[in-house]
Amino acid sequence: MGESDEVLGLKRVEEYLTDCFFCGTCFGRGATHGGLHPASYDMGPDKRCPPREFFKFRAYSSMGYLRTAWSVSKGKVELTPEVASYFYTCVGCDNCTEVCKTTQSIEVQRGMREEIAARGLLPEPLKKLDQKIEKSHNVFGAKEKRDKWAEGLNLPRSGKVLYFAGCYAAYTHTDTAKATVAVLHSAGIDVAFLGEDEWHCGLVPAWDGSVSLLKEMAEHNVEAIKSSGAKIVVFSCPECYRTVRLDYPEIVGELPFETAHVAELFDKLVSEGHLKISEANRQKVTYHDPCHLGRHLRVFDEPRKVIQAVPETELVEMECSREWSWCCGLGSGVTKAVHPEFSKWSAGERIKEAKGVADILVTACARCISNLEPVAKKNDLKAVDLPVFVADAMGLSYKDAKETLAAPAPEIGLESILPDKSKDVEQMRLKMRLNRKNLDKILRERGLEVFKADPKATLAECGLAITDDQLGAINGILSTIKNPTVKHYANVVFAVINPNFIF
Amino acid sequence: MKGVENALASIVGSQNVSTAEHIRDSYSVGYSLPSFEMFSQWPGVIVIPENTEQISEILKLANKEKVRVTVLGANTTNEAGGVADRSGIGIDLSFVDRILKIDEDNMYATVQGGCSVYKLMHALDKVGLRLPIFPGFHCAVPAAGYVSTDGMGFGSVKYGRIHNIVLGLEVVLPTGEIMRTGTSSHQNSSGPLEKTHMGPDLSSLFVGGSGAFGVITEVEFRIMRKGVYGHTNYVWPRDKGHDAERACFEVQQTGVWNVDFWNPYHAAIAGKFQEAIAEGAHFIIMMLEEAQNEEELELRLNMMRDICERHGGKEVPPEKVGPHFWELGGYIAQWPFMPGVISYVPSFYNPPLTYMEAYEMVQELAKKNGFSEEDLSWYVWGIRNNSHLPMGWIYSDRTDPEHIVRGKKLMRDIADAVVKKGWTPHCLGKIWPKESMSLMGTHYELIKNIKKLVDPNNIMNPDILYMSDEGD
Numbered sequence: 013m014g015e016s017d018e019v020l021g022l023k024r025v026e027e028y029l030t031d032c033f034f035c036g037t038c039f040g041r042g043a044t045h046g047g048l049h050p051a052s053y054d055m056g057p058d059k060r061c062p063p064r065e066f067f068k069f070r071a072y073s074s075m076g077y078l079r080t081a082w083s084v085s086k087g088k089v090e091l092t093p094e095v096a097s098y099f100y101t102c103v104g105c106d107n108c109t110e111v112c113k114t115t116q117s118i119e120v121q122r123g124m125r126e127e128i129a130a131r132g133l134l135p136e137p138l139k140k141l142d143q144k145i146e147k148s149h150n151v152f153g154a155k156e157k158r159d160k161w162a163e164g165l166n167l168p169r170s171g172k173v174l175y176f177a178g179c180y181a182a183y184t185h186t187d188t189a190k191a192t193v194a195v196l197h198s199a200g201i202d203v204a205f206l207g208e209d210e211w212h213c214g215l216v217p218a219w220d221g222s223v224s225l226l227k228e229m230a231e232h233n234v235e236a237i238k239s240s241g242a243k244i245v246v247f248s249c250p251e252c253y254r255t256v257r258l259d260y261p262e263i264v265g266e267l268p269f270e271t272a273h274v275a276e277l278f279d280k281l282v283s284e285g286h287l288k289i290s291e292a293n294r295q296k297v298t299y300h301d302p303c304h305l306g307r308h309l310r311v312f313d314e315p316r317k318v319i320q321a322v323p324e325t326e327l328v329e330m331e332c333s334r335e336w337s338w339c340c341g342l343g344s345g346v347t348k349a350v351h352p353e354f355s356k357w358s359a360g361e362r363i364k365e366a367k368g369v370a371d372i373l374v375t376a377c378a379r380c381i382s383n384l385e386p387v388a389k390k391n392d393l394k395a396v397d398l399p400v401f402v403a404d405a406m407g408l409s410y411k412d413a414k415e416t417l418a419a420p421a422p423e424i425g426l427e428s429i430l431p432d433k434s435k436d437v438e439q440m441r442l443k444m445r446l447n448r449k450n451l452d453k454i455l456r457e458r459g460l461e462v463f464k465a466d467p468k469a470t471l472a473e474c475g476l477a478i479t480d481d482q483l484g485a486i487n488g489i490l491s492t493i494k495n496p497t498v499k500h501y502a503n504v505v506f507a508v509i510n511p512n513f514i515f
Numbered sequence: 516m517k518g519v520e521n522a523l524a525s526i527v528g529s530q531n532v533s534t535a536e537h538i539r540d541s542y543s544v545g546y547s548l549p550s551f552e553m554f555s556q557w558p559g560v561i562v563i564p565e566n567t568e569q570i571s572e573i574l575k576l577a578n579k580e581k582v583r584v585t586v587l588g589a590n591t592t593n594e595a596g597g598v599a600d601r602s603g604i605g606i607d608l609s610f611v612d613r614i615l616k617i618d619e620d621n622m623y624a625t626v627q628g629g630c631s632v633y634k635l636m637h638a639l640d641k642v643g644l645r646l647p648i649f650p651g652f653h654c655a656v657p658a659a660g661y662v663s664t665d666g667m668g669f670g671s672v673k674y675g676r677i678h679n680i681v682l683g684l685e686v687v688l689p690t691g692e693i694m695r696t697g698t699s700s701h702q703n704s705s706g707p708l709e710k711t712h713m714g715p716d717l718s719s720l721f722v723g724g725s726g727a728f729g730v731i732t733e734v735e736f737r738i739m740r741k742g743v744y745g746h747t748n749y750v751w752p753r754d755k756g757h758d759a760e761r762a763c764f765e766v767q768q769t770g771v772w773n774v775d776f777w778n779p780y781h782a783a784i785a786g787k788f789q790e791a792i793a794e795g796a797h798f799i800i801m802m803l804e805e806a807q808n809e810e811e812l813e814l815r816l817n818m819m820r821d822i823c824e825r826h827g828g829k830e831v832p833p834e835k836v837g838p839h840f841w842e843l844g845g846y847i848a849q850w851p852f853m854p855g856v857i858s859y860v861p862s863f864y865n866p867p868l869t870y871m872e873a874y875e876m877v878q879e880l881a882k883k884n885g886f887s888e889e890d891l892s893w894y895v896w897g898i899r900n901n902s903h904l905p906m907g908w909i910y911s912d913r914t915d916p917e918h919i920v921r922g923k924k925l926m927r928d929i930a931d932a933v934v935k936k937g938w939t940p941h942c943l944g945k946i947w948p949k950e951s952m953s954l955m956g957t958h959y960e961l962i963k964n965i966k967k968l969v970d971p972n973n974i975m976n977p978d979i980l981y982m983s984d985e986g987d
Contacts, residue, residue, distance in 0.1 A: 034545050036590070039589075039655060040633065080540065080541065
């Protein structure tokens with residue numbers, strides 16, 4: 013599909029606008045997940061949707077956003093600046109998808125925001141943010157050089173393993189970047205970096221609806237990474253990681269490199285004995301799952317295993333943890349820009365919860381840290397990014413550039429670096445979700461006939477292989493559904509491939 | 516409305532009051548309301564109180580200004596029960612939702628009206644307890660909504676409807692007075708035990724009252740200990756519906772915990788029984804049982820199997836069904852084949868051996884309105900006292916105006932036919948014709964008189980009792 017034919021905005025997500033049938037699961041407060049089985053089931057925590065809890069009205073929930081998007085598309089609700097601003101109260105945390113597999117809440121939000129941007133209704137703070145990014149290629153509009161954090165480290169610009177620091181680690185939370193480099197070095201991995209050629213990943217335009225800006229960032233970064241010769245790109249920022257892993261392929265096609273978050277990499281290095289953490293931590297630690305690393309990319313266990321690799325660490329869970337994690341309030345930076353009070357409140361709620369169970373809050377996202385830290389300080393709670401937590405536990409002098417890379421690194425092979433995601437249930441779940449999205453896309457673009465004509469080839473194109481029996485079952489179920497749609501096809505295929513799979 | 520809005524803001528704070536279009540729009544929808552877009556309308560103003568006293572003040576204000584009030588729970592009735600008035604106040608109870616007490620010694624739980632049933636169940640679950648009955652998939656229904664629609668659900672075959680588990684209520688009357696009913700009304704009572712009040716149980720005025728008599732702000736529920744649970748499932752071909760009906764009836768008589776009766780189009784949505792359907796199965800009975808231990812459970816499941824086999828049913832072993840739908844956790848929200856666009860057949864109670872009569876009646880009406888049998892996803896929940904609650908969905912296409920016209924007509928036709936047969940609407944709602952109330956004769960007359968007594972300005976959900984055009 014050529015650029016001029018690109019369907020964006022509400023038109024792009026039109027099919028999803030009527031998915032919601034108002035069961036109330038998403039806007040219901042308190043545990044609403046499961047609960048039918050009187051034997052124990054995880055029914056979710058009492059708090060799930062930050063905007064619903066803060067703004068209170070039902071419109072501030074997945075159902076509300078979907079309904080309003082539909083009403084805007086039908087002209088029942090006018091898309092005023094106030095309504096445009098309202099859409100940015102959704103933090104995109106995806107908690108609603110944990111309770112609802114029927115709607116495509118995130119897709120609709122993204123489509124709605126594309127519509128807002130296309131109609132010139134982007135709230136003023138977002139216009140300014142986009143301008144900063146366009147001009148300076150970072151979210152702060154900083155004029156300083158992006159590679160300043162790496163001064164003295166003499167990191168190469170090319171290599172098999174590339175570290176993508178992201179705006180926060182590069183400018184405001186440089187300890188994260190330095191600690192990441194130091195920890196990896198001690199495990200035998202010397203990373204390259206893009207220096208000034210590393211641009212903002214595109215997270216902000218991806219979530220505010222400025223599609224062309226996202227495209228510009230993505231195309232630049234992918235070219236720069238390709239030029240570096242990297243086989244694997246390592247991220248300490250889950251937001252960069254998510255954008256590159258999930259959004260970039262839709263713009264540039266299949267990525268010519270592997271990706272991993274430091275939490276995944278650290279976990280692998282610890283389990284293979286390359287990373288040895290010696291100093292004990294006798295404080296209670298709780299882990300905050302960043303939305304994009306946890307729910308979006310299904311990385312839950314790895315950071316916890318890394319924390320527990322620190323001797324004598326007691327890891328305690330908050331009620332809102334793992335798939336039920338509570339958003340730090342940043343909302344990819346767009347929510348904070350438009351609704352700062354709400355963003356601050358959400359961070360406060362998180363800190364309150366952490367303070368109730370632990371002495372230290374560890375997360376794996378410098379951006380989450382940036383939003384949580386000010387509130388944490390006021391509440392006498394330490395908030396630390398995972399690379400810093402690990403570097404401290406290893407006794408590394410990562411703040412001092414000269415010492416950071418002083419000791420020679422033991423050499424390890426690339427196979428010890430590339431994470432094996434094939435057996436991880438959560439990663440399989442993510443893969444299924446992505447495959448499903450591919451199938452949706454193919455069926456939407458080429459029509460259902462493509463599946464009817466050659467189902468195996470269609471599925472193979474999405475990375476799926478099926479047996480004749482499975483195909484028979486798929487056709488059998490589809491024959492019982494009146495006027496099946498793209499959604500039916502995709503759902504039936506995935507349910508048959510794994511009938512117990514909840515995607 | 517501006518004056519009312521300002522006055523409301525002085526009661527609950529301006530952040531808890533809204534007349535914004537998109538806010539009001541989100542309260543114009545609910546489970547049954549997307550049914551061909553019937554009855555959908557925006558409330559005049561939405562207010563979110565946070566305690567009983569604020570609700571009392573809101574009602575005093577509404578009385579003074581003679582503004583209509585509708586309490587909005589989760590809007591999960593199938594019959595358009597919670598439709599806010601265009602010019603009125605919609606009260607969202609979501610933030611009056613605390614769990615006040617779980618008393619394990621006296622086996623009751625007290626919650627605020629806005630507390631979702633699932634929130635309570637979660638809390639009970641943690642201490643090995645549960646509600647005797649609970650809604651299947653109306654996940655967000657608040658206690659007040661469950662009570663005011665006289666809801667039913669899983670466990671209703673054994674334990675009855677909601678009125679069987681309500682011990683007492685706190686209610687704000689339309690005039691703003693706060694009162695208590697049932698066993699907690701006795702001022703010296705040590706708790707809401709089986710019976711401590713004297714005279715008639717006034718809770719019944721509000722159970723099933725659909726918010727026409729006051730706002731339920733606290734509910735005291737009977738609770739129980741959890742047991743062990745299991746299920747067995749049987750199927751019959753299309754021409755053996757009456758055998759399935761008889762089997763279902765006999766299963767109910769055993770005091771089974773829950774029984775469902777499905778057609779294959781409902782099974783298709785759930786992605787279950789496909790192999791059996793391919794082999795000719797049409798009607799499906801799913802029996803869920805509870806017991807004190809595994810031995811008792813197996814005995815009871817065997818009793819169900821004997822009944823079904825005696826009536827020609829064929830068992831579909833649990834391993835072929837996959838996880839039972841209730842084991843999936845999210846129920847409807849996770850059903851893989853959910854088309855997303857469905858419309859509800861209004862729910863009703865009918866005698867036990869009229870499953871097939873109801874099924875054929877709805878099929879006939881569907882056909883008359885241009886729908887096919889495959890369009891109707893049908894399931895029936897058994898309930899105590901030999902009654903049933905048939906429910907069903909019609910696949911609807913909201914993008915097709917002609918489809919919407921036919922769909923609306925079908926819903927009306929079903930509602931009319933149910934009332935003509937003398938079957939009982941599940942709860943009050945705008946889908947039902949006026950005759951559904953007037954056919955109740957003296958019962959309806961007394962209800963109207965009571966309504967006039969407790970709600971002299973007829974401000975609370977008056978349309979639900981068909982009293983809005985009486986000049987009261």
